[in-house]
Amino acid sequence: MTRSLHKGPYVDERVLKKVLGKRPETTGVIKTWIRRSDISPEMVGFTFGVYNGKTHIEVLVTEDMVGHKLGEFSPTRKFIRHGGKMQKEIDQKKKEAEITQAKAAKATTDTKKK
Numbered sequence: 001m002t003r004s005l006h007k008g009p010y011v012d013e014r015v016l017k018k019v020l021g022k023r024p025e026t027t028g029v030i031k032t033w034i035r036r037s038d039i040s041p042e043m044v045g046f047t048f049g050v051y052n053g054k055t056h057i058e059v060l061v062t063e064d065m066v067g068h069k070l071g072e073f074s075p076t077r078k079f080i081r082h083g084g085k086m087q088k089e090i091d092q093k094k095k096e097a098e099i100t101q102a103k104a105a106k107a108t109t110d111t112k113k114k
Helices: 013-019 085-113
Strands: 029-032 047-051 056-060
Touching: 013 029, 029 056
Parallel strands: 029 047
Antiparallel strands: 047 056
16 A cells, blocks of 8 residues: 555665665665665665665666655565476476487587588
8 A cells, every 4th residue: 555645655764864865886886775765866866775685786776766665676585486286297207308309419510510
């Protein structure tokens, strides 16, 4: 659920203070733990190190990101892949296809040399 319009966007004062009056070229990565802060137009061009619970992930703010939250661009969960029997079969078929393709490529290069 979004914030009501009469309240306006929530931009944390500490983050805004680090941005105002500075230039993106001279300022390095701005580390922050405030994931709930909205991205304002003043933040465009700056690089933020947004904390995801383990490390700071660097986020370069562009114009398309204005209005979104900082935390949206720093995922907190790491997706490995879905496992199981079907996934193993798919991986095995893919590996066999690569092997046959490599053998075919090797055979064509051997015939060209002769």
